[in-house]
Amino acid sequence: MIPYGKQNITEEDIQAVAKALKGDFLTQGPTILEFEKAFANYIGCNYAVAVSNGTAALHLSALALGVQEGDKVITTPITFAASANCIRYCGGEVVFSDIDLDTYLLDINKVEALLKAAPKGAYKGIVPVDFTGRAVNLEDFRKLADEYGLWILEDSCHSPGGYFIDSKGENQNCGNGNYADLAIFSFHPVKHIATGEGGMVTTNDETLYKQLLRLRSHGITKGDDKYTNTLDFANGQKGLDIYPGWYMEMQQLGFNYRFTDFQAALGISQLSRADKGIERRREIAKKYADSFINKSFIKGHSNFVEGHAYHLYVIEVENRIGLYNYLLEHKIFAQIHYIPCHLMPYYREKGWKEGDMTNAENYYKHCISLPMYPTLTVEEQDFVIEKIIQFYG
Numbered sequence: 408m409i410p411y412g413k414q415n416i417t418e419e420d421i422q423a424v425a426k427a428l429k430g431d432f433l434t435q436g437p438t439i440l441e442f443e444k445a446f447a448n449y450i451g452c453n454y455a456v457a458v459s460n461g462t463a464a465l466h467l468s469a470l471a472l473g474v475q476e477g478d479k480v481i482t483t484p485i486t487f488a489a490s491a492n493c494i495r496y497c498g499g500e501v502v503f504s505d506i507d508l509d510t511y512l513l514d515i516n517k518v519e520a521l522l523k524a525a526p527k528g529a530y531k532g533i534v535p536v537d538f539t540g541r542a543v544n545l546e547d548f549r550k551l552a553d554e555y556g557l558w559i560l561e562d563s564c565h566s567p568g569g570y571f572i573d574s575k576g577e578n579q580n581c582g583n584g585n586y587a588d589l590a591i592f593s594f595h596p597v598k599h600i601a602t603g604e605g606g607m608v609t610t611n612d613e614t615l616y617k618q619l620l621r622l623r624s625h626g627i628t629k630g631d632d633k634y635t636n637t638l639d640f641a642n643g644q645k646g647l648d649i650y651p652g653w654y655m656e657m658q659q660l661g662f663n664y665r666f667t668d669f670q671a672a673l674g675i676s677q678l679s680r681a682d683k684g685i686e687r688r689r690e691i692a693k694k695y696a697d698s699f700i701n702k703s704f705i706k707g708h709s710n711f712v713e714g715h716a717y718h719l720y721v722i723e724v725e726n727r728i729g730l731y732n733y734l735l736e737h738k739i740f741a742q743i744h745y746i747p748c749h750l751m752p753y754y755r756e757k758g759w760k761e762g763d764m765t766n767a768e769n770y771y772k773h774c775i776s777l778p779m780y781p782t783l784t785v786e787e788q789d790f791v792i793e794k795i796i797q798f799y800g
């Protein structure tokens with residue numbers, strides 16, 4: 408059986424988790440901070456906050472950015488539902504905007520048209536998604552966002568290790584915080600770095616960072632000098648400078664979105680192989696690209712893209728359902744990413760319908776994600792390519 412994506416757990420990973428399990432902490436312990444620092448270093452940002460999953464990372468980010476009842480936020484319909492849902496968790500309104508057919512990413516011209524047509528201040532933020540691992544050009548989005556006073560929350564779940572090239576010719580890593588206010592990652596088993604469940608928020612903004620730390624654990628502050636309560640602790644002693652050891656404060660409404668120490672140990676071990684993994688993913692992508700060059704069944708492009716993190720390898724084809732079933736017969740489990748979000752019953756109920764996002768809808772009719780993961784063998788990939796060519800032969 409050849410799936411479209413798969414985790415890679417090595418003996419070193421298992422040893423790392425076993426060691427963490429023998430330590431003093433099961434949930435939030437010192438290994439989490441170590442993982443956060445290693446991840447921030449890998450991405451090239453100042454701060455990272457590990458949380459229980461990518462969806463929690465999105466929820467906390469939306470909260471930290473201040474999304475409130477009725478706030479309008481723009482995102483792409485070609486993404487996992489959570490990119491949009493996080494706005495709904497906070498009572499905000501999701502406004503989908505169509506994709507660019509070359510990149511499959513949010514089309515900045517369409518976003519600009521939306522902003523131009525609305526009264527000033529109508530929109531609060533944008534959630535661009537580095538879909539398939541291809542980096543959104545956030546330099547361009549930042550300019551637009553600044554013009555309209557919007558924040559940017561980058562969904563980088565597909566793109567740890569991905570980058571775009573800015574106007575100065577420099578690589579800008581996904582999630583590095585140079586342009587987006589916050590970025591989020593997931594450590595679900597199909598993603599680049601797997602910890603079972605897990606997520607991360609990255610940023611260069613210290614205020615947002617501190618808020619995320621609080622929100623991750625019930626909105627509780629402990630052991631810093633930012634207490635605000637003056638209680639009678641004992642014998643009539645009051646004051647902001649006399650806090651006993653047990654003292655803590657719930658300063659806002661937070662959640663339990665904590666990560667665990669043994670997952671962090673797995674994350675550190677996985678992260679140490681991230682570069683190798685991406686190298687192999689790019690090798691696989693090059694081979695697919697070379698194999699499909701000038702093939703008449705390929706709609707659109709299938710060229711290799713620099714800076715792409717290749718979480719997914721998507722092609723657009725004629726008779727997609729035929730190919731999907733043919734591959735399945737040969738135990739190749741391709742996948743479709745994604746059914747457009749705006750056509751999910753939940754969002755249809757909010758008024759979205761077929762014809763609203765014609766690029767996304769046309770893309771969806773033809774897209775198929777081929778097997779893409781570092782441990783895919785040369786023989787397995789050859790078999791996948793052979794079966795695709797055979798099907799259209």
Ligand SMILES: *Cc1c(COP(=O)(O)O)cnc(C)c1O
Nearest residue numbers: 460461462487489490564593595
């Ligand atoms: C996986 C994923 C998420 C959600 O991550 P979980 O860890 O599964 O909660 C959000 N957005 C995108 C684009 C994803 O691929």
